[in-house]
Amino acid sequence: MSAVAVSPVRAARGWSDPGFRALATQVIVLALLAGTIAFLATNLVGNLEARSIRTGFGFLWQAAGFEIGQSFIAWSPSASFGRALLVGLLNTLVVASLGIVLSTLAGFVVGIASLSRNPLVSPLARLYVELVRNTPLLLQLYLWYAVLTQMLPAASAAPQLLPGVYLAKSGLHFPVLQHGAGPLLAAVFAGALAFAGHGFWARRRAERTGMPARLWPGLLLLALPIAAVALEHAATISFDVPRPTRFGFSGGGMITPELTALLIGLSLYNAAFIGEILRAGILSVGRGQLEAAAALALSRGQSLRLVVIPQAMKVAVPPLASQYLNLAKNTSLAIAIGYPDLMSIGNTIINQTGQAVEVIAILMCVYLALSLAISAFMNWYNARVALKGAS
Amino acid sequence: MNAAALSLRARLFGSVGNTLLTLAMLGLFSAYLPALLRWAVWDATWWAASPAACRAAGGACWAFIHEKLRLVLFGRYPFEEQWRPLLALLLTVALVLAGSSLRFGWRSVVAGGLAGIVAVIVLMRGGVLGLNLVPTDLWGGLPLTVFLAVGGIIGAFPIAIGLALGRRSELGVIRGICVVFIEMVRGVPLVSVLFMASFMIPLFLPGKLQVDALLRALIAITLFSAAYLAEAIRGGLQAVPAGQEQAAKALGLGYWQRSLLIVVPQALRLAIPAIANLFIGLFKDTSLVGIVGLTDLLLATKQALGDPQWRSFSLEAYLFVALLYVAFCLFISHYARALERRLRSRG
Numbered sequence: 001m002s003a004v005a006v007s008p009v010r011a012a013r014g015w016s017d018p019g020f021r022a023l024a025t026q027v028i029v030l031a032l033l034a035g036t037i038a039f040l041a042t043n044l045v046g047n048l049e050a051r052s053i054r055t056g057f058g059f060l061w062q063a064a065g066f067e068i069g070q071s072f073i074a075w076s077p078s079a080s081f082g083r084a085l086l087v088g089l090l091n092t093l094v095v096a097s098l099g100i101v102l103s104t105l106a107g108f109v110v111g112i113a114s115l116s117r118n119p120l121v122s123p124l125a126r127l128y129v130e131l132v133r134n135t136p137l138l139l140q141l142y143l144w145y146a147v148l149t150q151m152l153p154a155a156s157a158a159p160q161l162l163p164g165v166y167l168a169k170s171g172l173h174f175p176v177l178q179h180g181a182g183p184l185l186a187a188v189f190a191g192a193l194a195f196a197g198h199g200f201w202a203r204r205r206a207e208r209t210g211m212p213a214r215l216w217p218g219l220l221l222l223a224l225p226i227a228a229v230a231l232e233h234a235a236t237i238s239f240d241v242p243r244p245t246r247f248g249f250s251g252g253g254m255i256t257p258e259l260t261a262l263l264i265g266l267s268l269y270n271a272a273f274i275g276e277i278l279r280a281g282i283l284s285v286g287r288g289q290l291e292a293a294a295a296l297a298l299s300r301g302q303s304l305r306l307v308v309i310p311q312a313m314k315v316a317v318p319p320l321a322s323q324y325l326n327l328a329k330n331t332s333l334a335i336a337i338g339y340p341d342l343m344s345i346g347n348t349i350i351n352q353t354g355q356a357v358e359v360i361a362i363l364m365c366v367y368l369a370l371s372l373a374i375s376a377f378m379n380w381y382n383a384r385v386a387l388k389g390a391s
Numbered sequence: 392m393n394a395a396a397l398s399l400r401a402r403l404f405g406s407v408g409n410t411l412l413t414l415a416m417l418g419l420f421s422a423y424l425p426a427l428l429r430w431a432v433w434d435a436t437w438w439a440a441s442p443a444a445c446r447a448a449g450g451a452c453w454a455f456i457h458e459k460l461r462l463v464l465f466g467r468y469p470f471e472e473q474w475r476p477l478l479a480l481l482l483t484v485a486l487v488l489a490g491s492s493l494r495f496g497w498r499s500v501v502a503g504g505l506a507g508i509v510a511v512i513v514l515m516r517g518g519v520l521g522l523n524l525v526p527t528d529l530w531g532g533l534p535l536t537v538f539l540a541v542g543g544i545i546g547a548f549p550i551a552i553g554l555a556l557g558r559r560s561e562l563g564v565i566r567g568i569c570v571v572f573i574e575m576v577r578g579v580p581l582v583s584v585l586f587m588a589s590f591m592i593p594l595f596l597p598g599k600l601q602v603d604a605l606l607r608a609l610i611a612i613t614l615f616s617a618a619y620l621a622e623a624i625r626g627g628l629q630a631v632p633a634g635q636e637q638a639a640k641a642l643g644l645g646y647w648q649r650s651l652l653i654v655v656p657q658a659l660r661l662a663i664p665a666i667a668n669l670f671i672g673l674f675k676d677t678s679l680v681g682i683v684g685l686t687d688l689l690l691a692t693k694q695a696l697g698d699p700q701w702r703s704f705s706l707e708a709y710l711f712v713a714l715l716y717v718a719f720c721l722f723i724s725h726y727a728r729a730l731e732r733r734l735r736s737r738g
Contacts, residue, residue: 026564040595047594117402120416134720135713136675146705329580356590364579371578
């Protein structure tokens with residue numbers, strides 16, 4: 001307000017004084033907001049009483065009494081509503097994280113294909129992007145769900161995608177580790193830690209001494225513990241492979257058609273957007289950069305990896321972040337094809353208890369927290385990418 | 392060989408990698424394209440009215456669309472009255488095109504828009520002028536999709552302009568309220584906003600005041616798109632040169648005159664690409680109202696597939712609806728691009 005209040009000829013009074021006007025406006029707006037909230041709250045209390053709906057979060061500890069089609073933690077209908085929400089949250093997190101990974105991989109393929117100079121590849125990628133971006137995600141989910149549940153054959157005639165991996169009406173069936181899963185997981189974890197640690201150390205050394213950071217010692221560190229455990233437990237490690245029978249599959253792990261359709265739909269939908277983001281990022285890198293890289297005798301792969309991609313990522317990360325946010329929020333469409341995500345379990349609880357206000361408040365808070373977590377992570381990553389380019 | 396053919400050959404077989412890619416693509420095409428064409432065209436049934444004929448032919452059953460077209464396009468709207476939603480749809484599209492063409496002043500756009508809204512509601516709902524009453528729960532199909540998208544974006548504009556200006560306001564309280572609203576709405580899925588509207592609006596209003604389901608969904612869509620639109624407009628506001636506002640101030644214009652007459656109109660023009668993208672997103676997102684039980688284009692299609700005889704032809708039905716959406720969305724984006732070009736050439 002200082003800019004407005006410069007050297008008044010005479011002290012302004014009342015409404016014509018900018019400072020007073022600013023204060024009064026804010027007080028009036030706050031009063032209006034408080035009044036509206038009070039009005040709505042009074043109505044809410046009256047309506048809840050009139051319909052004899054309980055209030056408070058006590059229902060979270062009561063038995064839910066419904067089945068959940070897919071759960072990554074133990075679930076029985078006698079467990080509480082609170083645990084049901086936890087099951088839903090885990091289901092949402094699984095779809096969101098798998099969806100982010102799959103759509104990024106597919107998006108890279110789409111982005112690079114649409115930049116290809118091959119006249120058979122790029123038009124196909126452009127067509128894919130145009131068709132997918134201009135149809136509703138919900139429609140695509142219905143389509144994939146219909147394809148998976150109506151058009152796929154039953155177990156006995158199910159196509160084998162990879163050895164032991166079948167896609168049938170009943171879902172995606174795959175082999176699972178039977179014994180030795182614990183030590184093997186521990187080995188993978190230890191290997192990943194060693195890999196990350198080596199990467200960190202090698203980068204520091206590269207910055208200090210200029211010796212190039214090599215990838216293979218890290219990969220070796222990753223592979224060694226896994227190989228050791230695999231060799232030691234070779235006798236006890238076995239896979240439970242699904243076997244098609246007349247009535248379905250026996251053994252093996254299974255992903256329900258709902259989850260499969262959701263993952264395929266979300267990934268292919270977001271891949272089109274991510275592909276466009278990456279394409280725009282790569283195109284934003286000036287031609288001179290590539291020519292300079294060629295002049296330094298870098299190979300095509302090296303110039304992509306060392307010159308183009310790091311600069312492209314700086315442009316691509318912010319829109320990529322909002323695309324990941326969209327994906328996480330779009331997992332809520334699971335409700336339309338019957339995958340028990342947070343939103344669909346919340347809806348079931350509302351129908352059973354009538355406590356819409358509490359449940360929706362919980363749902364909104366959880367989604368907000370999820371969005372904040374994703375954008376915080378992407379901001380951190382963005383700062384890192386940007387800093388590297390600057391130094 | 393001429394230059395074009397040489398360059399084509401280089402792009403197809405220029406390197407080992409490219410040659411492999413070309414061969415792989417050719418293999419893919421030859422493996423799937425004939426089967427696809429056979430299914431979609433040669434073995435397809437186009438007009439036969441019975442599902443048995445479709446199954447006998449073995450290909451796509453486009454006859455489904457022929458059979459269920461009016462159910463898909465208009466939902467459960469009474470059959471003999473379906474000229475009314477068709478007319479209302481055409482009127483809406485015509486008004487939106489005229490209003491956004493920038494050929495008319497804002498007074499005539501607002502007046503025409505208000506008259507159009509009244510005309511559309513009278514046509515759809517009836518109950519006056521000798522038209523039969525059709526309650527909103529029977530409205531459905533493509534008109535509902537278009538009404539929700541257009542109504543949502545038009546309703547969002549005043550709120551979004553307020554939010555965008557508020558977010559840049561020097562008054563801390565107002566800025567805070569706007570930031571909290573925008574970030575909260577953008578952080579949650581549209582489905583949850585729709586749920587909130589459909590479950591909680593009845594609880595928050597006095598018992599006697601009932602808001603019908605269609606209006607509740609429209610409120611949810613309006614508030615949701617207002618948050619996103621506010622950010623698009625804020626981008627436009629930031630791109631308006633500061634000199635514009637300073638010049639307006641020097642002319643002695645007050646805050647509202649400066650904002651609404653000088654800054655906002657320029658910001659809106661700069662934000663046209665972002666607004667067009669939002670509108671396309673909104674047009675697709677209206678399909679989510681099916682989740683709270685409104686029969687939009689997509690849910691009408693699902694209901695048409697409920698007929699047990701035709702149930703197995705969902706692929707054909709969804710592909711047809713997808714083409715409708717693609718046509719609408721491509722039209723919106725091309726129209727927005729033409730608008731931008733016209734603005735630029737006008738200078």
